[in-house]
Ligand SMILES: [Cu+2]
């Protein structure tokens with residue numbers, strides 16, 4: 001316990017609290033000296049500028065105080081730093097600064113899981129409220145806050161989970177010892193922590209009632225918690241941008257000898273496509289939120305019609321990131337599906353090049369479709385048509401993936417251990433997400449569908465199929481690589497068979513009542529619509545999913561210590577990381593390897609993918 | 619070859635079955651406008667494509683899972699097949715053509731929903747947190763939306779505060795309502811009945827309850843209703859001197875967005891118990907809320923700012939209020955004890 005309190009995490013959080021207080025008092029003092037209102041009881045003691053400046057300073061103090069940037073300061077002063085930090089053996093390394101991509105990958109994953117638990121709990125609370133019409137459990141304001149926080153916590157959690165998978169795997173898959181910039185890598189992770197704290201702090205500061213989309217003018221009037229939401233996203237955004245930069249640099253510069261572009265494991269292609277989006281689009285959400293922050297703090301009327309501003313402009317800026325962000329979430333998941341299918345089908349990935357190019361295709365077309373979220377917004381009427389064309393176009397590369405997966409399954413020798421079950425579940429659920437997409441794109445139907453539960457069902461299918469199922473598949477699949485033990489199969493199968501049907505019921509019911517008139521983001525609905533029993537079943541389904549995830553967590557933590565030992569190539573994979581013992585050695589590959597064949601040549605004898613160089617330093 | 623034939627037959631069976639299932643599941647509310655039939659037509663086309671694509675993926679997938687599952691004890695790999703460029707090109711080109719066709723259909727149906735009748739009736743809609751009000755061409759306002767059957771209407775919509783969205787599920791069409799700008803909603807109701815407009819864009823605390831009645835009647839019934847409303851409005855207007863009932867109408871139309879009358883704190887001070895009370899101001903002074911103070915506060919909101927509220931700049935709603943209306947409002951405020 002003592003070790004936890006002296007960890008980087010604890011120190012950082014302490015410094016964040018100190019910085020917050022210092023910043024808030026500083027502004028309060030200045031305001032008092034200037035004769036402005038210094039204390040605001042309606043905004044939880046401090047004034048809004050004091051809260052915001054405090055929040056910003058707190059994040060900076062976290063970074064400075066926890067020692068994440070000290071190596072860079074030493075370099076600036078001309079001091080040497082050690083090239084490799086050796087991490088201690090136990091679990092404490094996950095709470096401390098580490099430069100090892102594997103540790104950072106697991107840190108990301110653990111933080112993601114923590115945010116999923118919090119965001120998921122919020123969903124359970126308001127699902128309980130929705131089980132019956134009328135208000136039973138929550139006030140309107142609390143409903144709005146929990147619903148909004150559920151959205152953003154899950155989104156940030158997914159972004160961190162994506163970084164976790166990519167960070168842990170990409171260097172191994174390309175045969176590198178680490179990422180190109182290990183310190184930047186650590187920074188990218190640690191900056192997300194104060195960001196998550198800022199987001200959660202909005203709960204204590206009146207919450208916010210705008211949904212994660214934060215549209216002004218509503219967000220310009222929301223409680224001060226809104227500003228903590230903006231600031232939290234802004235800070236966490238750095239994590240995405242810098243992490244993406246690191247991935248791209250690593251893949252370009254650090255691949256093993258002989259690993260040409262089309263001999264990379266397919267997940268690396270997905271990581272590249274995702275990182276290109278995160279690197280170039282994240283700025284837009286940070287910027288759009290920053291503009292609303294300034295509108296609130298400094299009276300700049302960017303989106304205030306009374307001052308000549310335009311609220312629809314915000315939506316353009318916001319969705320220019322937030323649509324491509326969907327592909328940041330799902331491309332790595334689709335990459336995991338493509339990566340695992342050949343292993344469990346014992347056949348090459350069908351049309352490797354096409355699958356690789358489809359990821360890039362989705363990423364690029366994804367930049368041209370943002371206004372499909374705004375067909376009813378009052379944007380230019382005629383622009384809706386070109387945005388419909390570009391949106392429907394995404395179906396083409398997505399179709400290539402589906403057809404290639406099915407062709408991979410065709411005439412394979414299919415095994416279905418837990419990771420493969422989640423891969424198959426992911427394909428089915430993502431298919432439902434994909435097929436419920438075109439009606440939102442063909443504008444006339446979207447005029448009915450926009451802002452209803454149909455959309456809620458559609459995007460939950462997309463995100464679960466494209467992210468959540470593959471994420472679970474990845475954990476079940478690579479858990480032995482990280483721990484040397486495997487997770488329990490029976491519990492894994494119970495997890496899958498509880499979660500999948502409940503989830504299908506939940507989202508199909510969402511779509512059904514959406515079509516019949518259920519709007520999104522409402523705390524209560526008219527009993528005359530007859531949705532009560534649908535909602536009750538959806539709540540039961542939601543809690544069943546929670547139960548299955550609880551089983552997953554029990555399995556996860558139990559298997560770390562008590563799982564069946566698995567230090568070899570248990571899935572019989574061709575991928576480089578499985579050719580060395582588990583858990584993965586500290587510097588990944590003690591001997592460098594050379595790529596001498598294709599990654600997925602299952603079914604060929606004498607066609608190795610990689611060959612280790614002769615041992616030189618033993 | 620045998621496998622392909624079986625899968626082909628299964629797809630050919632499952633596609634129409636799915637489509638029949640989907641189209642007989644009563645997925646949409648009743649069609650109550652000319653535009654809803656167009657939207658449902660597009661929806662129908664979408665469902666055809668969905669049924670086919672679902673079968674096309676799901677059938678070979680489950681077929682493989684059943685027929686090609688690993689036999690017990692078999693540890694060998696499957697046959698080495700890397701890909702097939704002709705196939706890849708096929709399943710790129712055919713979806714591409716399909717997509718273009720659907721985009722064309724989407725544009726066509728969008729156009730159909732927007733065909734404008736030059737004789738369309740114009741009704742002004744005002745949305746505010748958390749209510750709707752409707753101003754009719756004959757000069758009266760109502761909190762219900764009455765529409766005559768088979769007559770195209772254009773709703774000229776504007777918001778007093780945040781973004782709202784006008785949606786009547788039975789009409790199918792939805793359009794956001796913005797502050798500072800007018801958006802149009804064009805509809806031709808064609809089924810007599812009572813519906814609800816519900817705000818579809820999250821607009822704050824009571825968003826869930828922001829709704830109003832939409833009543834579609836025959837042309838004759840509509841005319842009769844309008845005549846009643848006009849008579850009532852004229853009777854009200856004819857009462858001499860300041861009148862509280864008239865003031866209440868003005869309040870509902872313009873003031874309710876910001877001022878409450880039940881004592882709750884809104885964007886602006888409540889009116890409950892306001893008249894004759896002593897009001898504390900931002901600069902520390904106090905003033906008695908008499909006729910002069912209320913008149914000044916309506917005309918120049920920034921002149922005296924109540925403690926705990928932000929100063930408000932020019933407001934087009936306030937600036938449009940006439941002296942006679944102010945007198946009515948004061949009469950109304952006097953009733954709010
Ligand atoms: Cu989108």
Ligand SMILES: [Cu+2]
Nearest residue numbers: 782817821828
């Ligand atoms: Cu509204």
